[in-house]
Structure formats: C-alpha cells, structure tokens
Amino acid sequence: MAEFLPFTRPTIDESTIDGVSEVFRSGWLATGPNVSQFEQALSDYVGGDRTVLAVTSGTAALELSLQACGIGPGDEVIVPAMTFASTANVVLRVGATPVLVDVDLHSRNIQMDEAEAALTERTRAIMPVHFSGLPVDYEAVYSFAEKHELRVIEDAAHAIGSAWGDTRVGGTGDLSCFSFHPNKNMTTIEGGAISVPTEKEAEIIQNLRFHGIERNPDGTIDVTSPGGKYNLSDVAARVGIDQLARLDEFNDRRRFLAGCYLDTLAGAFEGLVLPERGDEGHSWHMCAVLVPFSDLNIDRPGLIAAMKDLDIGIGVHYPAVHELSLYRGMNPRPCPNASRIGQQTITLPLFPAMQDSDVDRVCDSLLNTLNAART
Numbered sequence: 001m002a003e004f005l006p007f008t009r010p011t012i013d014e015s016t017i018d019g020v021s022e023v024f025r026s027g028w029l030a031t032g033p034n035v036s037q038f039e040q041a042l043s044d045y046v047g048g049d050r051t052v053l054a055v056t057s058g059t060a061a062l063e064l065s066l067q068a069c070g071i072g073p074g075d076e077v078i079v080p081a082m083t084f085a086s087t088a089n090v091v092l093r094v095g096a097t098p099v100l101v102d103v104d105l106h107s108r109n110i111q112m113d114e115a116e117a118a119l120t121e122r123t124r125a126i127m128p129v130h131f132s133g134l135p136v137d138y139e140a141v142y143s144f145a146e147k148h149e150l151r152v153i154e155d156a157a158h159a160i161g162s163a164w165g166d167t168r169v170g171g172t173g174d175l176s177c178f179s180f181h182p183n184k185n186m187t188t189i190e191g192g193a194i195s196v197p198t199e200k201e202a203e204i205i206q207n208l209r210f211h212g213i214e215r216n217p218d219g220t221i222d223v224t225s226p227g228g229k230y231n232l233s234d235v236a237a238r239v240g241i242d243q244l245a246r247l248d249e250f251n252d253r254r255r256f257l258a259g260c261y262l263d264t265l266a267g268a269f270e271g272l273v274l275p276e277r278g279d280e281g282h283s284w285h286m287c288a289v290l291v292p293f294s295d296l297n298i299d300r301p302g303l304i305a306a307m308k309d310l311d312i313g314i315g316v317h318y319p320a321v322h323e324l325s326l327y328r329g330m331n332p333r334p335c336p337n338a339s340r341i342g343q344q345t346i347t348l349p350l351f352p353a354m355q356d357s358d359v360d361r362v363c364d365s366l367l368n369t370l371n372a373a374r375t
C-alpha cells in the first residue's frame with residue numbers, strides 16, 4: 001500500500017522547530033527582533049531596495065495595501081475572476097467594488113483586453129494575480145496602469161520566488177502582497193508580507209497594521225488612524241527566516257516536478273488542458289489541469305473520490321469568483337474561461353518533499369481513471 005499523498009505539505013526542518021523553541025524561551029513572542037530580521041531578509045531576497053513589511057496573512061496584506069492607496073467607497077478595482085475569493089473580498093471590505101474580468105485559459109492570468117474593456121471613470125486600481133506562480137506580463141500590466149493612472153496591487157500569494165526576467169516579484173512595481181499560509185511555497189504558519197514602493201506608504205502601512213499608533217519624541221504614544229492589528233509574531237517570523245533560506249531550493253524542486261508532470265501528461269489524454277510551462281521565473285505554487293468532464297462518465301467529486309481511494313489527494317483551485325454566492329449577479333461581464341477553469345480544474349500533488357516516483361504514480365492513477373471513464 002502506498003502512503004497517502006496529499007496535494008500539498010509544508011517542509012519544516014527540525015532546526016526550525018528548535019529555533020521556535022528558542023524564541024519561546026527568550027520570553028519575547030510578539031513582534032520583535034525576529035520580525036525585523038525576517039523583513040530585512042525578504043527585502044534582500046526580492047532585490048534589496050524595497051521596504052517589505054510582515055503582516056498576519058496574505059489577506060491582511062491585500063487589505064492594508066488597498067487602504068494605503070486610499071481606495072474605498074465609490075472606487076472600482078479590477079480583479080481576475082479566477083483567484084482565491086480573498087482577492088475580491090478585500091475590495092468589498094474597504095467599501096469599494098471589485099470588477100471581475102476573465103483570465104487566459106492556459107496561463108490563468110488576467111486578460112488585459114478584458115481589463116481594458118472593464119475600465120470606467122471610477123476605476124482606481126488593478127489587482128493582477130500571478131496565478132500558480134506564473135508571473136503576469138509586467139510590461140502589459142504596468143503600461144496599462146500608467147496609461148489609465150491606476151494603482152497596481154499584485155496578489156503575489158502564489159509567487160514568492162517567481163521572477164519576471166531578472167526581477168523577482170516584489171522587487172519592482174507598485175505594491176506586491178505575499179502569503180505564507182502553510183499551503184504556499186514557504187510558510188510562517190499564518191502570515192504575509194507587503195513589498196512597498198515608497199517610504200511614505202511603508203509608514204502608512206506600519207501605522208495601519210498596529211492600531212494607528214505613532215510614537216512621540218518624548219516616548220508617549222498617539223493614535224492617528226483607526227488602524228487594525230496585523231503585526232506578525234516573532235515565533236512566526238522565526239519559521240519564515242528558515243523557510244526563506246530554503247525557498248530557492250523548494251522552488252527548484254517544484255519546477256522540476258511540474259516539468260515531469262507536463263512531460264508525462266502532454267498528449268496523454270484527449271481534452272486534458274495543461275497549464276502553461278513558463279520559464280525559470282515560474283515558481284510552480286501548484287500544478288492544476290483541466291479535465292473534460294462533460295465527455296466522461298465521471299464528475300469531479302467522483303474523480304476526487306477515486307483518486308482518494310488510490311491514496312492521492314486532489315485539490316480544487318478555485319471555483320470562479322463570479323459564481324460564488326456573494327458575487328453572483330454582481331458582475332455584468334461574462335467570464336467564460338474563469339467559469340470553465342472553475343468547473344474543470346483539479347490540482348495535482350506538488351510539494352518539495354515529493355519523490356519523482358510520486359509523479360509517475362499520480363499520472364498513472366489519473367490516466368487510468370480517466371481512460372476508464374471515457375464514454
């Protein structure tokens with residue numbers, strides 16, 4: 001019997017567990033020296049000349065970024081319809097309106113002609129998602145933003161370690177938001193970070209992430225905004241420091257395994273749509289294929305159950321945002337690719353500790369199950 005293979009699993013070193021114990025014994029658990037060290041390491045990692053601020057989640061990073069840009073009621077923000085709900089939810093949370101637009105079937109990234117068609121005089125920002133770690137076309141996104149005077153808030157939850165050419169995601173551009181949830185390419189348990197382009201906006205975000213507190217020169221404190229509570233703990237940051245040190249190794253391994261999937265699955269089953277291969281700048285947060293269920297006598301829950309019986313975990317990333325209850329009817333624009341991805345996508349196991357032979361086992365099991373379901 002094979003051991004159950006989940007669709008993802010974090011890699012945590014024993015030395016990290018020891019390091020966390022040291023933080024606990026130090027007596028300083030909340031934001032402190034480990035957070036400062038982690039933020040500096042993130043800044044160095046993405047390119048050195050950006051301020052990177054650690055926060056409690058990717059969702060917090062996105063929400064604080066919108067607030068720092070002054071986006072609120074009456075404003076519209078362009079969001080791809082294929083993403084985790086968080087990307088659109090935060091727009092509603094600041095009182096603005098998410099305008100969902102379609103994505104490309106293969107890259108699963110936002111379609112810029114659709115973004116263009118969604119512009120109104122209220123549009124203030126665009127939130128491109130580097131889906132599965134494949135960077136969006138920076139030239140297209142930033143020339144569009146410049147032309148229409150929009151802020152860009154990159155949802156880089158999948159894209160820590162991804163690069164556009166020689167530049168890492170978060171090393172250039174406007175605001176970039178990372179997530180360090182355990183399913184992501186590196187983890188701090190829960191956590192996130194924002195790469196910020198200017199010192200002024202970094203100060204705004206620092207204020208907003210901790211109660212709106214400002215320190216006076218005499219040591220007393222003042223409160224200057226209704227800030228929230230989004231600061232990361234030193235325990236979490238200690239995990240992040242070690243994870244970041246191994247991130248390139250993790251991502252190389254992901255890229256290698258994803259390449260094995262693509263090599264094995266290319267042309268192996270009619271109607272199966274593989275994700276775009278990308279280049280060295282693709283960090284392969286996940287490998288999701290589209291299955292032509294309407295041509296098969298198995299549906300997605302049936303396929304997931306069949307794979308589970310074969311000790312293989314399959315994920316679904318994601319249902320299309322415009323088809324979720326909260327967003328249904330809100331969106332006048334058709335998003336046929338996002339709909340199709342939402343209905344047909346399955347996420348195959350992909351994480352650094354997987355064996356090469358696991359990829360073969362997943363592909364064999366998947367192809368056997370699909371072939372048996374061919375009508």
Ligand SMILES: *Cc1c(COP(=O)(O)O)cnc(C)c1O
Pocket residue numbers: 056057058059060083084086087129155157158178179180181191192
């Ligand atoms: C995970 C994720 C988020 C949210 O990150 P959290 O740390 O879980 O809040 C946002 N957007 C996308 C695309 C994600 O995958």
